[in-house]
Structures are given as structure tokens and as C-alpha cells.
Amino acid sequence: QKEVEQNSGPLSxxxxxxxxxxxxxxxxxxxSFFWYRQYSGKSPELIMxxxxxxxxxxxxxxxxxxxxxxxxxxxxxxxQPSDSATYLCAVRIQGAQKLVFGQGTRLTINP
Amino acid sequence: xxxxxxxxxxxxxxxxxxxxxxCEQHMGHRAMYWYKQKAKKPPELMFVYSYEKLSINESVPSxxxxxxxxxxxxxxxxxxxxxxxxxxxxxxxxxxxxxNEKLFFGSGTQLSVL
Numbered sequence: 001q002k003e004v005e006q007n008s009g010p011l012s013x014x015x016x017x018x019x020x021x022x023x024x025x026x027x028x029x030x031x032s033f034f035w036y037r038q039y040s041g042k043s044p045e046l047i048m049x050x051x052x053x054x055x056x057x058x059x060x061x062x063x064x065x066x067x068x069x070x071x072x073x074x075x076x077x078x079x080q081p082s083d084s085a086t087y088l089c090a091v092r093i094q095g096a097q098k099l100v101f102g103q104g105t106r107l108t109i110n111p
Numbered sequence: 112x113x114x115x116x117x118x119x120x121x122x123x124x125x126x127x128x129x130x131x132x133x134c135e136q137h138m139g140h141r142a143m144y145w146y147k148q149k150a151k152k153p154p155e156l157m158f159v160y161s162y163e164k165l166s167i168n169e170s171v172p173s174x175x176x177x178x179x180x181x182x183x184x185x186x187x188x189x190x191x192x193x194x195x196x197x198x199x200x201x202x203x204x205x206x207x208x209x210x211n212e213k214l215f216f217g218s219g220t221q222l223s224v225l
Contacts (some may be wrong), residue, residue, distance in 0.1 A: 003154040031210040042218040043201055044154065051211055088153055090214075095143075097167055101153035 003027060006102035015111050019076040023079050023089030023102055026070065033072045034099070035066055036088040044088055048074060080108045113215035114138075117202050123223045126192060130219045134202030140146055140215075142208045143185040144202040145177060148219075160185060161208045168205040192224045 004025050011048040021035075031083055032051050036044035050056045050063040050072065062075040072091075089102040115136045123132050142161050144180075146154035160165035160179040168177075170224065176188040185202055199219045205212040 001127075034213065036216075043199075043219045046213055046215060049211075049213055092210055092212070094210055096157050097159055097161065098144075099214050104153055 002102075003061070003100045004089055004102040006087075006089050006105050009106040010044070010102050010108055012108045012110055013104055015079060015081060015109055017079055019038040019079045019083065019107055019109070020108065021074040021076075021087050021089075021105050023072045023074075024070055025072070025089075025091045027091070027093050028067075028070065028090045029094040030070075031094045034090040034092075035061075035063060035074045035078065036090060036101075038086045038088060038104070040085075058082045062093050076107075081111055083107045115202055115204050115215055117200075117217035117218060117220055120218065121221045121223075123225060124189065125225050126191065126194070127211035128192075129188070129190045131189065132187040132202075132222075134187075134201055134217055135183055136204045136217075137183055137213075138204065138206075138215075140206050142205045142212070143179060144203040144205075144214065145175075145187050146186070146203060146216075148199040148201055150198075158187075159208065166208065167173075171188060189222075192222075194224050197222055197224045 035048040038044045048063040049064045056063045060077045064073045086104040088104045090099045145157040148154045158177045162180045178186040202217040203214045203217045
């Protein structure tokens with residue numbers, strides 16, 4: 001089983017709708033969780049971090065964490081064409097000094 | 112300023128060449144990382160430096176040699192690379208290597224090995 005799993009997509013969402021991206025992880029003692037956005041040919045950009053169970057909102061983005069289910073998600077409200085990118089879920093393994101990435105979900109917002 | 116600067120942005124090298132990738136940050140971060148990313152794949156960790164000391168080497172071939180001259184600089188020396196080493200090389204930094212620390216990436220060096 002991979003440490004961090006994401007549906008690779010592509011996920012197509014109409015403009016103005018909510019895009020929902022999901023991620024599961026296998027290490028029960030993982031402490032911190034991150035979502036990165038990566039445009040084609042560019043480097044990953046940190047958009048959200050979440051450390052405790054529940055929801056965390058930042059503008060149009062909401063991260064949700066459920067440690068019991070080992071599940072983290074990212075919601076993008078009022079999706080815009082500029083949100084079209086690959087979204088990488090990343091998990092910091094406790095004590096391991098490193099960030100482990102999922103395969104990424106390619107999101108396309110259709111005008 | 113949350114900027115990690117990498118040079119060069121693009122590099123083409125032959126298999127017998129020696130080249131170096133450079134990374135710089137002035138955020139006072141004490142952890143620095145090298146990642147390798149192939150097309151349509153996630154970044155893969157290569158090395159971690161913590162307080163200028165190498166703390167993780169993910170079994171990277173010796174043709175890649177990292178160096179951390181001071182707390183702001185990180186180099187990756189390349190020698191006798193193979194065409195399969197062509198990839199986007201990403202430098203990143205964080206305040207420390209602690210569990211809640213956020214990683215910030217540079218813009219990367221796109222490397223082509225001929």
C-alpha cells in the first residue's frame with residue numbers, strides 16, 4: 001500500500017462549481033498534512049496546511065482532515081479556470097523529517 | 112519574503128560533463144531539501160540537510176553530490192549523469208525539520224542529459 005494515495009484524475013469540474021479532491025494515507029501517526037498546487041512546468045506551491053481534525057478555510061479553499069479515517073480532502077469553491085492544475089497531497093511522517101507526496105490529481109475547470 | 116531561488120532554470124549537459132545546481136534562501140530556514148520530479152510524477156526526496164548537516168540521503172547514486180556551504184545555500188553537484196536523470200530538480204526549505212513545518216519550493220532546474 002502506498003503511503004499517500006490520490007485519484008490521479010483527470011477531474012473535470014464546470015466553472016463556478018465546487019471541486020473536491022481526496023487523499024488517504026497509511027501512517028496512523030502522521031501529524032501534518034499539506035496541499036500543493038502545481039501548474040504544468042512550474043514548481044509546487046503550498047496552498048493549505050492542516051494539523052488537527054476538522055475543517056480549515058482560507059478564501060475559496062477548505063481543507064478537511066479526519067485522522068480516524070486517515071483521510072484528508074481539499075474543497076475549492078467557485079472554481080475558476082485558473083484553478084486548473086495538478087494538486088498534490090503531502091503528508092509529513094512523524095519523526096521522519098520528510099514530506100511524502102501522493103501521485104497528484106489533475107484538475108480541469110471548464111469555462 | 113518566502114522565496115527560494117534556484118539557478119540555473121534550465122540546464123543541458125552531456126554524460127561526461129560536471130555541473131552544479133544552486134539554491135539560496137534568506138528566510139532563516141535551517142532545513143533544506145533536494146527533490147527530483149519526473150514528468151507527471153510527484154516529487155521524490157533525494158537529500159535533507161538540517162543545520163547544514165546531511166540528515167537524509169534517500170539512497171541516491173553517487174553521481175549526485177550535495178553540499179551545504181552555509182545555512183542559506185545548497186548545491187547539488189552533478190557528474191557522469193545518465194539520460195534517465197533528466198528531470199525537474201527542486202530545492203525546498205523549511206524553518207526546521209519538525210513535524211508541522213511547511214516546505215517552500217524554489218522554481219526548479221529543468222535538467223536534460225544528452
